[in-house]
Amino acid sequence: MPVKRLFVANRGEIALRILRSARAMGIETVLGVSAADREGAGPEAADRVVVLGPAPSAKSYLDPRLIVHAAAATGCDALHPGYGFLSEKPELARLCEEEGIAFVGPRPETIEALGDKMSARAMAIAAGVPIVPGTDHIADLDSARKAAAELGYPVVMKASAGGGGRGMFKAASEAELNASFESASRAAQAAFGDSRLYMERFVEAARHVEVQVIGDGEGGVLHFGERDCSVQRRYQKLIEEAPASAMPDALRTRLHEAAIRICAHARYRNAGTVEFLYDVARQDIYFIEVNSRIQVEHPVTEEITGIDLIACQLKVAGGDALGLTQADIRPAGHAIEVRINAEDPFADFRPSPGRITGWEPPRGPGVRLDSHARAGYLVPPFYDSMIGKLIVHGHDRAQAIDRLLQAIADFRLEGPQTTLPLAAHILDHPDFRANTFTTRWLEDRVLPDFAAERRADAP
Amino acid sequence: MKTPDTAPQQVKPEDIEALIEVFQASDWDEMHLTMGEFEIFLSNDPNAAPQGAAPAPAPAPAALAASAASAAAPGAAPALAAPAPAAGGPASAGAEDVPAHWQVVSAPNLGTFYRAPKPGAANYCEVGQSVTADSELCLIEVMKLFTALRGGIAGTVRRICVADGEMVEYGQPLFYIEPA
Numbered sequence: 001m002p003v004k005r006l007f008v009a010n011r012g013e014i015a016l017r018i019l020r021s022a023r024a025m026g027i028e029t030v031l032g033v034s035a036a037d038r039e040g041a042g043p044e045a046a047d048r049v050v051v052l053g054p055a056p057s058a059k060s061y062l063d064p065r066l067i068v069h070a071a072a073a074t075g076c077d078a079l080h081p082g083y084g085f086l087s088e089k090p091e092l093a094r095l096c097e098e099e100g101i102a103f104v105g106p107r108p109e110t111i112e113a114l115g116d117k118m119s120a121r122a123m124a125i126a127a128g129v130p131i132v133p134g135t136d137h138i139a140d141l142d143s144a145r146k147a148a149a150e151l152g153y154p155v156v157m158k159a160s161a162g163g164g165g166r167g168m169f170k171a172a173s174e175a176e177l178n179a180s181f182e183s184a185s186r187a188a189q190a191a192f193g194d195s196r197l198y199m200e201r202f203v204e205a206a207r208h209v210e211v212q213v214i215g216d217g218e219g220g221v222l223h224f225g226e227r228d229c230s231v232q233r234r235y236q237k238l239i240e241e242a243p244a245s246a247m248p249d250a251l252r253t254r255l256h257e258a259a260i261r262i263c264a265h266a267r268y269r270n271a272g273t274v275e276f277l278y279d280v281a282r283q284d285i286y287f288i289e290v291n292s293r294i295q296v297e298h299p300v301t302e303e304i305t306g307i308d309l310i311a312c313q314l315k316v317a318g319g320d321a322l323g324l325t326q327a328d329i330r331p332a333g334h335a336i337e338v339r340i341n342a343e344d345p346f347a348d349f350r351p352s353p354g355r356i357t358g359w360e361p362p363r364g365p366g367v368r369l370d371s372h373a374r375a376g377y378l379v380p381p382f383y384d385s386m387i388g389k390l391i392v393h394g395h396d397r398a399q400a401i402d403r404l405l406q407a408i409a410d411f412r413l414e415g416p417q418t419t420l421p422l423a424a425h426i427l428d429h430p431d432f433r434a435n436t437f438t439t440r441w442l443e444d445r446v447l448p449d450f451a452a453e454r455r456a457d458a459p
Numbered sequence: 460m461k462t463p464d465t466a467p468q469q470v471k472p473e474d475i476e477a478l479i480e481v482f483q484a485s486d487w488d489e490m491h492l493t494m495g496e497f498e499i500f501l502s503n504d505p506n507a508a509p510q511g512a513a514p515a516p517a518p519a520p521a522a523l524a525a526s527a528a529s530a531a532a533p534g535a536a537p538a539l540a541a542p543a544p545a546a547g548g549p550a551s552a553g554a555e556d557v558p559a560h561w562q563v564v565s566a567p568n569l570g571t572f573y574r575a576p577k578p579g580a581a582n583y584c585e586v587g588q589s590v591t592a593d594s595e596l597c598l599i600e601v602m603k604l605f606t607a608l609r610g611g612i613a614g615t616v617r618r619i620c621v622a623d624g625e626m627v628e629y630g631q632p633l634f635y636i637e638p639a
Contacts, residue, residue: 032569035629036480051628053568055484060629063568065602070569073626095602378477382484 002318003027003078003102007071008046009092010082011037011061013388014294016372018080019045021310030074032067034060036380041372050074055382061085068095078102078317080310084384087293088115104317106269106292107217114266114290118160118198124287127265129258132277132286134200141181147199148177154202157181159188165235166191170202205438207278208232209244209285211259212301214312214322217269221260222324224301224309225331226252230439231426233349238419238442239426240297241336242304245397246435247278255285262290270316271298271309280438296339296389299370303335303393334397336404338427340371340388342379344417346454353381358414362407366393366400379416387418397435401427425450475499557635561617564610564634566627570599574623576607583607589615589639596634599627614638 005028008015015031019042022029031046036055043049050070053060060066064086071079079101081087093108105111114120124131135147137160148155148171155177159167167188171177181197189195212224228244229237244252259274273295275288298309307329312322343349359375371388373379379387390407394400408424426446431437437445482490482501489502557563566572574582574597583595590596595607596616618635621627 035483050569051630053629055480059568065604066569069571069601073571
């Protein structure tokens with residue numbers, strides 16, 4: 001049954017993005033907001049707005065029962081979770097299923113199986129997808145020492161239950177392993193309620209590449225090409241691009257095939273992203289995880305394929321055929337996205353909420369802005385600091401970089417401090433233009449220089 | 460410290476709303492802010508007054524109630540049966556005609572409003588009934604989880620704003636009570 005009325009269980013730019021695609025498809029919309037988000041571009045774009053609870057996320061955006069109650073009480077037949085918040089919580093998908101509401105995402109069992117890194121690894125192995133050499137759960141420091149000796153230092157330890165870098169640490173020697181093991185277990189326990197860790201061989205020169213897929217839930221999977229998201233700070237992506245042009249074509253084909261194999265094996269339903277580590281020295285790829293949601297960086301894929309991925313998600317959720325074959329998906333040109341975070345890159349990325357007093361976004365060929373912000377908008381202090389994403393599309397990577405630099409220069413944004421000046425610094429860096437960077441590059445090379453330049457500029 | 464030339468233009472209605480939201484999300488008892496000629500005092504105690512100020516300000520809940528029922532109706536004719544939005548229904552009597560000393564009891568979260576503990580049972584309260592701060596006034600249901608709501612105010616129930624079985628939103632006025 002095609003979706004008739006959609007509940008949007010998110011906020012900010014992604015809520016607005018979803019509302020726009022839904023409206024274009026003739027779908028009615030209900031937006032669930034917290035008291036801090038009653039007004040703005042998102043609420044104005046929805047047919048109806050309901051206030052779920054007070055500003056703190058725990059009492060609004062993070063309460064699955066509240067959200068599904070609101071969706072059912074407002075007569076919605078589908079629910080889009082966006083990204084973040086509850087988007088990868090099996091409970092939300094399960095409650096929707098119980099209420100007869102189509103969840104715009106995978107089945108709850110799939111989210112559960114892919115959300116646990118150990119079971120996701122097992123699935124990758126079963127599907128014949130390469131993974132980084134590593135271990136199962138490690139119970140104590142003694143087993144960790146033995147495993148590290150076998151894998152060879154450096155190694156990285158990660159939380160079984162988590163993401164976002166919490167509970168994660170790198171050890172280049174036994175002394176470093178000894179020093180961090182206990183605190184990482186505790187950090188994992190505190191963040192995820194699960195202290196279990198596992199270990200992997202650490203890849204020194206790595207790039208983060210990922211494949212956008214959409215599955216029909218029956219084993220049919222289409223891929224929409226790959227993205228490179230190697231510009232990261234503390235495991236958070238800052239700049240994303242498509243395609244991953246640093247990768248040779250033969251490896252790219254293997255990457256796409258691996259992504260399809262694991263998703264077909266999981267009978268994956270709806271949109272997802274399969275993340276890989278690209279080992280530059282060995283010219284190899286290793287599976288990291290599947291993100292069972294639409295991602296922040298989906299627009300770069302939309303730009304090179306010309307396909308509205310949110311519309312695809314809503315079609316799949318409504319049981320409609322996508323009307324696409326793999327041959328119809330033909331990436332063209334190059335797209336780059338920068339995240340605009342209300343943070344001060346000159347002051348250790350301190351959050352900078354507050355009112356936007358000036359807002360004149362850039363225009364021009366190939367320029368796209370996904371944002372809920374505007375002049376007078378108050379960036380609330382309660383949530384993620386991202387206020388938008390600036391995306392450009394060009395014939396090739398060089399043109400995309402130039403267009404994005406121009407777009408940033410033309411962007412008049414007053415009020416909060418943002419990460420745009422840092423984005424411009426990165427884009428104009430010779431290493432970025434040469435496309436020779438790795439996931440460590442921003443933190444190891446760029447940020448120290450950026451801070452030093454700032455000091456030199458200071459009066 | 461006064462900067463009368465610029466300060467008044469800096470404070471917009473949205474700023475005041477934001478301040479109220481911050482206050483409401485906090486566990487503070489009161490907030491008193493002075494910026495040039497602009498002054499705002501928020502308190503959970505209706506009888507409280509800012510230090511050194513003679514007139515008692517309007518209690519914060521009245522200001523919150525005004526913006527709570529701002530749900531917009533679906534633009535197109537609904538294809539599915541759906542409960543009417545909170546605004547515009549017969550139950551959502553405006554707060555304008557409420558005497559200043561009545562106090563509002565508003566919904567602590569979105570949910571379904573029930574006046575009785577179970578179907579067929581007597582209602583928790585009726586208009587004109589006197590209640591204590593601990594009296595249960597209604598149930599709010601979220602996915603079959605029923606939570607009794609206490610008003611926290613001793614007095615007489617003067618208005619019941621929502622019909623039995625309706626969906627209510629966070630902050631929506633449910634009852635007005637005239638304090639004893």
